[in-house]
Amino acid sequence: MAYKFVDNYREKGARKQLVQLLKTRGISDQNVLNAIAKVPRHFFFDETFWNQAYKDIAFPIGDGQTISQPYTVAYQSELLHVKKGDKVLEIGTGSGYQTCILLELGAQVYTIERQENLYNRTIQVLPYMGYKPHFFCGDGSKGIEQHAPYDKIIVTAGAPFVPEIMLKQLKIGGIFVIPVGDEKEQKMVTIIRVGENDFDRIELDTFRFVPLVGDQAW
Numbered sequence: 001m002a003y004k005f006v007d008n009y010r011e012k013g014a015r016k017q018l019v020q021l022l023k024t025r026g027i028s029d030q031n032v033l034n035a036i037a038k039v040p041r042h043f044f045f046d047e048t049f050w051n052q053a054y055k056d057i058a059f060p061i062g063d064g065q066t067i068s069q070p071y072t073v074a075y076q077s078e079l080l081h082v083k084k085g086d087k088v089l090e091i092g093t094g095s096g097y098q099t100c101i102l103l104e105l106g107a108q109v110y111t112i113e114r115q116e117n118l119y120n121r122t123i124q125v126l127p128y129m130g131y132k133p134h135f136f137c138g139d140g141s142k143g144i145e146q147h148a149p150y151d152k153i154i155v156t157a158g159a160p161f162v163p164e165i166m167l168k169q170l171k172i173g174g175i176f177v178i179p180v181g182d183e184k185e186q187k188m189v190t191i192i193r194v195g196e197n198d199f200d201r202i203e204l205d206t207f208r209f210v211p212l213v214g215d216q217a218w
């Protein structure tokens with residue numbers, strides 16, 4: 001395989017600086033910060049753009065999609081309160097960076113991507129890096145029923161509404177994190193399933209995601 005995976009002091013130092021920056025921006029969960037310090041984000045970039053990998057910015061990964069901004073990844077990860085062994089469903093694998101963060105947090109990850117090119121890349125790159133989630137290719141706006149229920153669900157693309165079908169795939173006590181809004185901006189929504197038919201919903205900060213496209217989406 002032609003991947004060039006070099007992780008030297010320069011990249012490790014840049015990751016440390018990124019962690020410091022995320023702290024100043026309000027990320028305080030030490031497990032999340034440790035995961036950010038561990039996952040080599042430059043591996044998800046073409047070598048020409050390695051100098052962009054530890055800036056706190058989203059970046060194009062091809063097929064009209066982006067690797068999420070580190071702050072956004074840290075913010076969503078913090079909201080999930082991942083515990084070791086949690087079964088986590090991730091909608092929108094993209095580059096696979098968020099997937100690696102979830103795995104570093106000790107989750108068993110079920111991740112789905114609708115774009116075949118991105119899926120084909122992550123099924124090679126992540127195992128090569130030593131990360132082994134359960135990969136799926138298809139429309140994740142309906143969740144993945146056959147592996148439900150999940151302790152946590154994270155959606156990494158902007159949805160027009162909260163898909164009901166996914167709420168039913170959450171365990172009681174489970175947490176669902178999803179950006180909801182229009183094409184321009186979305187509010188980060190956290191939903192906790194407190195009972196069979198009871199859900200607590202909190203709306204948080206505003207973000208800008210690429211759209212969630214599918215049956216229960218745009």
Ligand code: SAM
Pocket residue numbers: 065066067068073091092093094095096097098099112113114115118138139140141156157209210211212213214215217
């Ligand atoms: N967290 C990812 C990362 O760090 O690379 C970023 C993902 S990107 C912002 C959102 C991804 O969701 C895109 O790769 C897009 O193709 C995917 N997506 C959009 N709608 C989807 C759907 N219905 N099912 C699965 N993936 C979807």
